[in-house]
Amino acid sequence: MNQAIFRFYEELNDFLPWSRQKKDFKVLFKGRQSVKDMIEALGVPHTEVDLILVHGKSVEFEHILQDGDRISVYPVFESLNIRDVTHLRDMPLRKTRFIADINIGNIVKYMRALGLDVYFDPSLSPREIIGISKQAQRIILTKSRKLLKYRQVSHGIFIRHGRPIEQIKRIIDLLSLRAHIHPFSRCLTCNTPLVQVAKQQVEDRIPPKVRIWCEEYACCEHCSKVYWKGSHFTRIKEVLDEILGPGSWEQERSFFP
């Protein structure tokens, strides 16, 4: 039997049993094993890992473990003051787009309300989610470690337990998304960017009571849903206030494109 010493840093410890958190621990192994397979066997999805050091030197996922290896594993987006390291994936995707799996459907509406592009179709299988993620360069959002362990998955975020507001805040912080936030610019139902429309264009689709007081409307050209700043808008705005900080976004951004 060969042995390697592992240590996981920061939030990667969430995936480990208590006895292995934040400390060196020994792993026994036989034959040829890649560091990636071993990390996943220990319970950590590879999409959560950004940097692996073996004896202080960065290695790729394919590194074959050697007897006596000392391995440090760091999470994605953890800022590290180490030069010449091999981060395990290419630069962040140029356009930040997401695909959500069925288990986190509850945060999709609020992410779209922030203007973030989130594809969501509850009928998709894990294989289909991965396919769309690859093809359309969408970051997978999921509560399933199993899904993130597929070899083909390159960009994914494991959504931890907690309130939707905290979950969305974490995504925004991890990816530094604040500059990409454009509240109420996207259809909550189908994810299409909204367009501003004149009242006359949508008059037949607005309740008469609303027609009296409201002059500003946006419309989804895909599903034809009409949006205005009614009570639904106010409720969602309260949630966005909690995510972004009250009053921090109203002045600087328009509600509609």
Ligand SMILES: [Zn+2]
């Ligand atoms: Zn729509």
